[in-house]
Amino acid sequence: MAFDAEIRAALIEQVRRFVTEKCVPIEAQVGDEDEVPQAVVDEMKNLGLFGIAVPEEYGGLALDMETEALVAFELGQTSPAFRSVAGTNIGIGSQALVLFGTDAQKEKWLPGIASGDLIASFALTEPEAGSDAGSLTTKAIRDGDHYVLNGTKRYITNANKADLFTVMARTDVDTPGPKGVSAFVVERDTPGVSVGVPEKKMGQQGAHICDVIFEDARVPAENIIGKEGEGFKVAMSVLDKGRLHISAVATGVSKRLIREMVNYALERKQFGTAIMNHQMIQAMIADSQAETYAAECMIMDAARRRDAGEDVTLLASSTKLFATEACGRVADRAVQVFGGAGYVSDYGIERFYRDVRIFRLYEGTSQIQQIIIARELAKAAKAGRL
Amino acid sequence: MKVLVPVKRVIDYNVKVRVKPDQTGVDLANVKMSMNPFDEISVEEAVRMKEAGTATEVVIVSIGPKQAQETIRTALAMGGDRGILINTDETVEPLAVAKILAKVVAEESPDLVLLGKQAIDDDSNQTGQMLAALLDWPQGTFAYKIEKDGDALTVTREVDGGLQTVKLATPAIVTVDLRLNEPRYASLPNIMKAKKKPIDEKAPGDYGVDISPRLSVVKVTEPPVREAGEKVEDVATLVSKLKSAGAI
Ligand SMILES: Cc1cc2nc3c(=O)[nH]c(=O)nc-3n(C[C@H](O)[C@H](O)[C@H](O)COP(=O)(O)OP(=O)(O)OC[C@H]3O[C@@H](n4cnc5c(N)ncnc54)[C@H](O)[C@@H]3O)c2cc1C
Ligand SMILES: Cc1cc2nc3c(=O)[nH]c(=O)nc-3n(C[C@H](O)[C@H](O)[C@H](O)COP(=O)(O)OP(=O)(O)OC[C@H]3O[C@@H](n4cnc5c(N)ncnc54)[C@H](O)[C@@H]3O)c2cc1C
Numbered sequence: 001m002a003f004d005a006e007i008r009a010a011l012i013e014q015v016r017r018f019v020t021e022k023c024v025p026i027e028a029q030v031g032d033e034d035e036v037p038q039a040v041v042d043e044m045k046n047l048g049l050f051g052i053a054v055p056e057e058y059g060g061l062a063l064d065m066e067t068e069a070l071v072a073f074e075l076g077q078t079s080p081a082f083r084s085v086a087g088t089n090i091g092i093g094s095q096a097l098v099l100f101g102t103d104a105q106k107e108k109w110l111p112g113i114a115s116g117d118l119i120a121s122f123a124l125t126e127p128e129a130g131s132d133a134g135s136l137t138t139k140a141i142r143d144g145d146h147y148v149l150n151g152t153k154r155y156i157t158n159a160n161k162a163d164l165f166t167v168m169a170r171t172d173v174d175t176p177g178p179k180g181v182s183a184f185v186v187e188r189d190t191p192g193v194s195v196g197v198p199e200k201k202m203g204q205q206g207a208h209i210c211d212v213i214f215e216d217a218r219v220p221a222e223n224i225i226g227k228e229g230e231g232f233k234v235a236m237s238v239l240d241k242g243r244l245h246i247s248a249v250a251t252g253v254s255k256r257l258i259r260e261m262v263n264y265a266l267e268r269k270q271f272g273t274a275i276m277n278h279q280m281i282q283a284m285i286a287d288s289q290a291e292t293y294a295a296e297c298m299i300m301d302a303a304r305r306r307d308a309g310e311d312v313t314l315l316a317s318s319t320k321l322f323a324t325e326a327c328g329r330v331a332d333r334a335v336q337v338f339g340g341a342g343y344v345s346d347y348g349i350e351r352f353y354r355d356v357r358i359f360r361l362y363e364g365t366s367q368i369q370q371i372i373i374a375r376e377l378a379k380a381a382k383a384g385r386l
Numbered sequence: 387m388k389v390l391v392p393v394k395r396v397i398d399y400n401v402k403v404r405v406k407p408d409q410t411g412v413d414l415a416n417v418k419m420s421m422n423p424f425d426e427i428s429v430e431e432a433v434r435m436k437e438a439g440t441a442t443e444v445v446i447v448s449i450g451p452k453q454a455q456e457t458i459r460t461a462l463a464m465g466g467d468r469g470i471l472i473n474t475d476e477t478v479e480p481l482a483v484a485k486i487l488a489k490v491v492a493e494e495s496p497d498l499v500l501l502g503k504q505a506i507d508d509d510s511n512q513t514g515q516m517l518a519a520l521l522d523w524p525q526g527t528f529a530y531k532i533e534k535d536g537d538a539l540t541v542t543r544e545v546d547g548g549l550q551t552v553k554l555a556t557p558a559i560v561t562v563d564l565r566l567n568e569p570r571y572a573s574l575p576n577i578m579k580a581k582k583k584p585i586d587e588k589a590p591g592d593y594g595v596d597i598s599p600r601l602s603v604v605k606v607t608e609p610p611v612r613e614a615g616e617k618v619e620d621v622a623t624l625v626s627k628l629k630s631a632g633a634i
Contacts, residue, residue, distance in 0.1 A: 010459065010577045018571060048574035061574055 003067050011067065015074040018047055023078040030206040031351050036085050044082075044116065049075075050089040051114025053241075054098060058110035065241065065303040069248040073296070076252015080355050081206030083249055088158045089113050091245050092363070093120030095238040096166040096183055100226040105185065109164060121162040123153035123186075123212050124235055130154075131368050133168070134178035134232055138214060140169035145221045147171070147184065149192070149214035155362075159195050159210040163188050166238070167214075168231045178232035183225040192217030203354030236313075242363050243316040244306065247299050247323035250359040254292040254327045257334040257352060261285050264338055275337070284333040292330060295323035314376040321369035324359035331356045387534070387556070389432040389441045390496035391466065392487055393425040393448050395457040396507040409605050421457045423569075424502025426464075428562045430569040431532060432500050433465030440534045441498075443467050447490055449483055451475050455585060462580035463572035469585035474597065482590070482597040484516035489593035491521060496557065498539070503528050503561040514561035525559040526552050529566055 022040055030036055044050065053068060054060025063071065068090070075083040088094075094113045097105055097120075112118030129136040138151025149169055156165070165186045172180035186193060196211035226234050262285060265276035275281045302315035331353045335342035342349045360366050380386040397403055398418040406413050421429075435441035446466040448454040451473070458469035472486055491499060504511035518525035526532075526541030530549060533540045543550045544563045554560075572580070590597045618624045628634045 004581060006456070006459075007578055007581050010456070010463070010580075011574050014572060014574065014577060043571065046573055047571055048576075052574065061578065 003064060008067055008070065011063075012070050012074060014047070015049075015071050016077075018043065019074055019078050019082075023082045027079045027348060027351070028345075030079055030081055032205075034205040034208075036082060036206045040082070041085055041116075044086050048114075049086045050116035053090050054094060054110050054114040055106075058106055059114040060110070064307045065244060066300065066307055069244060069299050069303045072245050072248030073252040073255065076249040076254075077256040079204070079206065079351070080249060080253060081204045084157060084204060084207035086116065087207075087245075087249075088121050088162075089116060089119060091242045092122035092238055093158070093162070093164075093166060095241055096122075096225045096234050097185065099237055100183070100230075100234050101185075102222075104222070105225070109185065112163070118163040119158055119161045121156050121158045121165045121212075122235075122238065123156045123159070123165045123167045125154050125156070127152060127154050131365055133235065134181070135176070136168060136170060136181060138167070138169040139173060140167075140171045140182060140184060140219070141173075142171070142221070143218070146218040147221060147224070149184070149186065149217040149219055151214050153212040153214075155199065155209045156212050157207065157209050157362075159212050160198055160208050162195075165193075165212060166225065166234075167212075168235050169214075171228050171231075175229075179229055181231035181235075182228045183231035183234040184219055185223045185225060186214075186217065186219050190217050190219060202357055203351065204358060239363055240313055240316045241306070243320040243369075244299060244303055244312070246359060246363050247295065247316075247319045248303075250324045250327035250356060251292060251295045251299060253352060253356055254288065254295065254330040257330050257349075258285065258288050258292060260349065261288065261334050261337045264341075268339075281337055284337055288330040288333055291326040295319070295326050298322060314373060314380075317364070317369040317372040317376070320364065321366055321373065324356075325366060327356050327359055387435070387441050387497040388443045388445070388495070389435060390445050390447060390487075390491065390494055390499045391425070391428050391432045391461065392483075392499070392501050392513070393429065393446055393457050393461050394422045394502070394505045394507075395419050395448065395450050395454045396422045396505050399423055399506055405606050405608050409607060411603060411606050419453065419457075421460050422502050422505045422507075424504060424506070424562060424564070425461075426569040427564070427566050428500040428502055429461045429464050429466060430567045431529075431562060433570075434567065435532075435534075436465060436467075445470065445494060445496065447472070447487070449474065449478055449486055449590070458585055459577075459580050460572060462583045462585075463577040464570060465576070466583070468583055470588060471585055472588045472590060472593075474590050476590075476597055477599060478590075478597050479599055479601060480510045480512035481516055481600065482595060483513050484520055485595045486590055486593050486597070487513070487517050488520040489595060491517075491557075498556060499559050501559070501561045503563050514559050518559040521557075521559070523557055523559050524554040525561070526554050527561045528563040529560050530563055531566065532560060532562075 022043055051060035052063045056062045113120050124133050126136050140147040140149050167184045167186045168181050170180045171182040192215045194213045198208040198210050265281050266274050268275045298319040302312050302319050306312045334349050335353050338349050341347045398420040401417055403412045432444040436444050444466045446458050446461040447470040448458050449472040455471050501514040528544045529541050530544045531542035537556055539554045539558055541552050541560055
């Protein structure tokens with residue numbers, strides 16, 4: 001659905017206002033207390049943020065990818081932990097249902113996901129299966145009209161708050177690799193499902209990751225998403241979209257950091273002049289701007305093509321690789337431009353520096369994006385499409 | 387009860403305004419505009435009345451350029467039912483606004499007109515009062531609290547150093563102050579739905595109102611630049627300086 005320009009502008013403006021007025025003022029507090037206040041979570045619910053990628057008939061906004069990216073640019077302009085609160089409902093936690101769910105499954109869960117009353121997580125990674133997700137060993141063995149799940153998922157965002165999980169598990173134990181994997185919706189209150197304590201991590205305090213453990217958890221057979229053996233395909237489709245979203249969030253942070261750098265460089269004086277007048281400072285800021293703009297253009301192009309129905313696997317991986325690596329460089333330069341202040345917590349720059357590090361790791365590390373890009377290129381060449 | 391809520395499109399309150407070099411006004415080029423914050427409060431109050439069942443319909447009206455339609459849409463996204471845009475690119479002074487609003491009132495017959503106490507661009511604080519005079523309706527200005535009391539309204543007003551409570555027969559004019567409520571954020575779904583709510587478009591001429599200005603702005607100047615502080619040797623000097631400046 002093509003979006004009305006006036007509505008789109010009003011939506012973006014409202015998200016910007018929410019971020020500026022409600023999130024930015026409490027960034028340090030959220031970082032220190034490792035918790036986004038419930039009042040802010042409630043405001044996000046009222047705003048409708050949890051449902052932006054859910055179809056309208058299930059209470060969502062059904063934003064196209066282009067508009068979702070514009071929203072993500074805005075959400076990125078504060079501590080990424082805020083985005084993470086609704087992030088799994090917008091992205092990886094809901095999209096398997098949106099893309100592959102049956103009407104009955106959508107009916108049952110999507111309205112709650114859209115309103116934020118249900119928190120949805122995505123459980124792919126395991127202790128022994130990270131980048132090589134296709135080697136996962138969590139089992140789902142058919143038993144009558146149930147599947148019995150056993151195994152452990154690791155680093156699952158929002159697991160401690162989740163009401164349901166999209167779980168990738170091996171239904172065919174004799175088929176190693178991606179082909180033996182299926183996807184399921186698993187409700188948190190299913191007997192045999194437990195969640196570990198949140199991990200201590202480098203950044204994004206306020207967003208949490210935990211283990212999710214399945215011990216003879218009996219999941220109704222109708223909770224399978226797609227067909228048996230399609231689970232890996234489901235997961236990868238979800239990630240194609242997630243990668244564009246994450247790229248846009250990272251690029252939002254870059255935009256914020258450029259603003260911080262310029263404002264600081266105009267105020268801070270050394271050697272008798274604002275450091276903005278020193279050419280080496282200008283170079284750092286200019287490189288940041290050029291890279292951020294490039295990332296923005298990549299995201300918008302890939303998003304529009306996805307909206308037009310193109311397969312964007314290659315573009316999404318290229319975009320995620322570039323946008324998140326660029327964000328890392330921008331954050332490093334921000335610390336540099338701030339000098340000692342960049343290393344001291346009061347200025348908040350070191351917090352962003354820590355927060356953005358994860359963008360190059362999750363939803364596929366930079367190396368995995370490179371592997372996908374090369375694989376897609378080889379595939380295209382062999383098919384005579386390159 | 388039918389409520390009419392006039393809203394004005396003004397420079398966003400976050401914008402640092404710059405005076406034009408020729409001192410005829412402030413520079414509006416490429417400046418972010420939004421709904422006057424006091425009008426957001428009146429829209430919020432009207433919407434709350436509707437949610438509480440005391441208001442039956444909330445009609446939003448704005449007099450201004452084509453883009454004032456966005457301001458009306460914002461109010462509709464907050465919960466207004468329909469809008470009226472009275473389109474003009476001219477400067478409309480408070481008296482002309484009040485005269486147009488009086489005609490809108492004659493057409494719409496609201497039981498309550500809820501206005502911001504002033505607009506943050508010209509700080510006139512006149513429109514509500516002038517409208518009350520033109521209509522010969524009771525008015526409660528600077529509202530801190532509004533309660534429906536049978537056919538009447540009890541309005542608690544902010545006055546210097548305290549509060550005053552008045553009772554108004556309806557139809558009435560109420561202008562709202564800062565502490566009446568905290569306006570909501572229009573939700574994203576409601577922003578999308580607002581696009582489908584009707585907005586009537588009119589011109590001042592449709593109401594036969596002459597909006598030609600009666601006032602001319604002589605000069606607009608920047609506030610004085612804050613002067614640099616002074617460092618003193620010790621506390622005793624500080625105290626004596628403050629005393630001689632009449633600060634303590
Ligand atoms: C904060 C956070 C949130 C997360 N949220 C979720 C979530 O919600 N759901 C979920 O399922 N997972 C989640 N994860 C897991 C995340 O997706 C994985 O950590 C990530 O995919 C990397 O896997 P790994 O940690 O096992 O690293 P490994 O796969 O062990 O990788 C270690 C290093 O080896 C490199 N490497 C691996 N294979 C190759 C290769 N073939 N060639 C070259 N280099 C290679 C990697 O690039 C990396 O540099 C989260 C992780 C974190 C830290
Ligand atoms: C953890 C920590 C420990 C410290 N310990 C000590 C200590 O024990 N003793 C002590 O005396 N100090 C100490 N410092 C201070 C430290 O040496 C300074 O922070 C550092 O010299 C940078 O100065 P600054 O922070 O004022 O940054 P600024 O000088 O303001 O620099 C800001 C940015 O401008 C750049 N810049 C400045 N001038 C130019 C120019 N002419 N051309 C191009 N770029 C320019 C800088 O490279 C930097 O990128 C410490 C700082 C920290 C954070």
